[in-house]
Amino acid sequence: MTVTLAIDCMGGDHGPSVTIPAALHFLRADRKARIILVGRTEAIEPHLGTALAEFGERLRVHRASEVVGMDEPPAQAMRSKKDSSMRVAVDLVKSGDAQAAVSAGNTGALMAISRFVLKTLPGIDRPAICSTLPTLRGQTHVLDLGANVDCSPEHLLQFAIMGAMLVAAVEHNERPSVGLLNIGEEEIKGNETVKQAGELLRKSGLNFYGNVEGNDIYKGTVDVVVCDGFVGNVALKTSEGLAQMLATFLREQFSRNWMTKLAAIFAMSALKGFKHKVDSRRYNGASLLGLRGVVVKSHGSADAFAFEQAIWRAAEAARNRLIERITERMERERSAA
Amino acid sequence: MTVTLAIDCMGGDHGPSVTIPAALHFLRADRKARIILVGRTEAIEPHLGTALAEFGERLRVHRASEVVGMDEPPAQAMRSKKDSSMRVAVDLVKSGDAQAAVSAGNTGALMAISRFVLKTLPGIDRPAICSTLPTLRGQTHVLDLGANVDCSPEHLLQFAIMGAMLVAAVEHNERPSVGLLNIGEEEIKGNETVKQAGELLRKSGLNFYGNVEGNDIYKGTVDVVVCDGFVGNVALKTSEGLAQMLATFLREQFSRNWMTKLAAIFAMSALKGFKHKVDSRRYNGASLLGLRGVVVKSHGSADAFAFEQAIWRAAEAARNRLIERITERMERERSAA
Structure with missing residues (x-):
């Protein structure tokens, strides 16, 4: 199915040197997709090579004269740019x-702009950020990851619906299981909101x-884990910190002396397999859910491989009617309530 | 300095077969410590061997006829046992x-009983659970880890004081740095409470x-990380889940075929070094802080090595005047306020 994706070429730590190669690689792999590269034409053109000729009408450049800074306050980015x-x-x-x-x-700027331009879907009070994480069984989707620090029970229900519809759309799993992140399995556990x-x-x-519970995320107990943005953000960043620490320790141990360095060479295939399995680049691309349009946020430090994964996520969601699914489900829940 | 420790021999998944060997090993290493083994004498005696003769007055058995079940509701354990x-x-x-x-x-039962029997220190509304976690630089202390799901700003301040005094006592660091767990570094980030x-x-x-932020825990940015019990519990359990998943993937990769199995033998020294470095048993023993007495909670599944670490933590805290330090600091903060 044809799908057209708008790529913010200027965003991220690396800008066009990452976003454009990723977009072109994607276009080669997905022959029914179209891409609009958005940004400063003088920054984009040097990275195009013969791509405009190669892809014809599947690729075009849309000029935008300004760039939102990585640390720019969202309100300022929205109002003045x-x-x-x-x-x-x-x-x-x-x-x-x-x-x-x-x-x-x-x-923050992407969320503020998306919310202002696209608006939220009927019945959705606030958009949420949803990421995919690897698990022992495959992958799971966690939301919210930081957009909303104070959530009501109704917000958490909305997040659950949005997350479930995302899984239905991109994993073709029509009845995804949903778990509520808490500090115990029993119904009496947790704070009042939960x-x-x-x-x-x-x-x-x-x-x-x-x-x-927290450990269920990586066990893969459920397809969707729902939590408020404060808790989700802490869980995600704590995971990042732990993974980095473990990687550092593993490297240190294998570079301790000539024996362990030699062992690292012998163990290369196993270590590479391990690295691939937990490669966070494969999971790049967080969905901004609850908006009247598909918006995917890539990690700022993404390389071309990682950024391309975010493009694939956007294409999948758009092709599989994510917005319509959330809208329909919200209507059904509201008429049942 | 002499210190006497009361050991609940019956608790945990393994009971006396773990708690007693751990206690005896500890007594051999710490020649100024005394231990009171508490529990059913008929369950304790088979594990003593010649220990009563070996340690003389440094070891005694104190009979207690009942056992709190691992899943028993705290209120019931407190009232009826x-x-x-x-x-x-x-x-x-x-x-x-x-x-x-x-x-x-x-x-839950240990917290309820400790709070009922010992009471909280002046100015402390609620006790908190504080654990030690490994970091890139050494170790850090995180609290609360689940005792309190709804915390006021004042509670978080009290946790900070208790955590800082624990580090002062056991690490001889009189000005430990304290960080407030949040979803961004800027003061304007987070919910109202934070x-x-x-x-x-x-x-x-x-x-x-x-x-x-979450990743600062394992970076070792600060000596004490303060958060409410819901967030702390999720961060801790998420970490446990991630560590287990990574260990499973690493094992899988090294047992993929005869080549990787051979590589695992070559890499044994490095892998063992890695395992030691992140061995959660070394960090066993969470402190129940804010009570008028030192109480340390070991993980239920602890083996003798892990349980002994919890005993060492209790001995260190008692010897280094933890309770007096928290009391003095609370007085100082209250007279300054």
Whole structure:
């Protein structure tokens, strides 16, 4: 199915040197996709080579004169940079010229701009950020990861619906299991918000598993893990910190002396297999859910391989009717309530 | 310095077969310590061998006829089992016969019993659970880890004081740095509770670093990380889940075929070094802080090595005047406020 994606070429730590090679590689692999590269034409052109000729109408460049800084306050980026590459990419989704936007820029600005331009879906109070994480069994989706620090039980229910519909869309799993992140499995555990969210989820039409604990994320106990943005952000960043520490320790041990360095060479295949399995680049691309359009946020430090994964996620979500699925499900839940 | 420790021999998944060997090994290493083994004499005696003769008055057995179940509701354990090994061990701290109690039993019951028997220190509203975690630079202390799911800014300040005094006592670091777990470094980040807690911490006499994020835990950015029990519990359990997943993947990769199995033998020294470095048993023993007595909770699944680490933590805290340090600091903060 044809799909058109708007790429914010200027975002992220590396800008066009990463975003454009990723977009071109994607276009070669997905022959029904179209890409609109958004940004400063003088920054984009040097990275195009013969691509415009190669892809014809499947590739075009859309000029945007401004760039949102990685540390720029979201409100400022939104108000004063109406011609930023980020803003124009989202505008293209709003106008229907593209079905999804992908950016590696400033998360807060992307959320603020997306919310302002696209608006939230009916019944959704706040958009949420949803990431995919590797598990013992495959992968799981966790939301919210930092957009919302104070959530009501109703917000958590909305997150659950959005997360479940994302899994339905991109994994073709129509009844994904949903877990509520808590500090114990029993229904009486947790704070008031979580207990009430549990009540709402039990009454909902979702495939609600019940409470899950932090370790269930990586066990792969459920397809979707729901939590408020404060807890989700801490869980995600704690994981990043632990993974980095373990990688450092493993490297240190293998470079201790000539014996262990030799062992590292023997163990190369196993260590490479391990590295591939937990390569965070494969999971790059967080979905901004609850908006009237598909927006995917890449990690700012993404390389071309990682950024391309974010493009694939956007294409998958747009092709599999993510927005329509969330809208339909919200209507069903509201008419049942 | 002489110190007497009351050991709940019956707690944990393995009971006396783990707790008693650990206690005896500890007594051999620490020649100024005394131990009171608490529990059913018929369960304890088979594990003693010639220990009573070997240690003389440094070791005695204190009979307790009941055992708190690992899944028993805390309120029930407290009300109906007044002669449980857990309760009697804490009673011995209250009476002054012991300076600290160690248990691998049911966390909720241990907290409820300790709070009921020992009471909280002046100015402390709620006790908190504090664990030590390995970091890139050494170790850090995180609290609360699950005792308190709804915390006020004042509670978080109290946790910070208790955590800082624990580090002062056991690490002989008189000005430990304290970080407030948040979802960004800037003061404006986070929910209302955390923002107000930041204000209180800035005004306090503590060595307050400011906000830290999840990844700072394992970076070792600060000596003490403060958070509410919901967030702390999720961070800890998420870490456990991730570590288990990574260990499983590493094992899988090294047992893929005869080549990788051979590589594992070559890499044994490096892999063992890695395993030692991140061995969670070395960090076993969470402190129940804010009580009028030292109580240390061992992981339920601890083996003898791990349980002995919990005993060492209890001995260190008692010898280094933990309770007095928290009391003095609370007085100082309150007279300054």
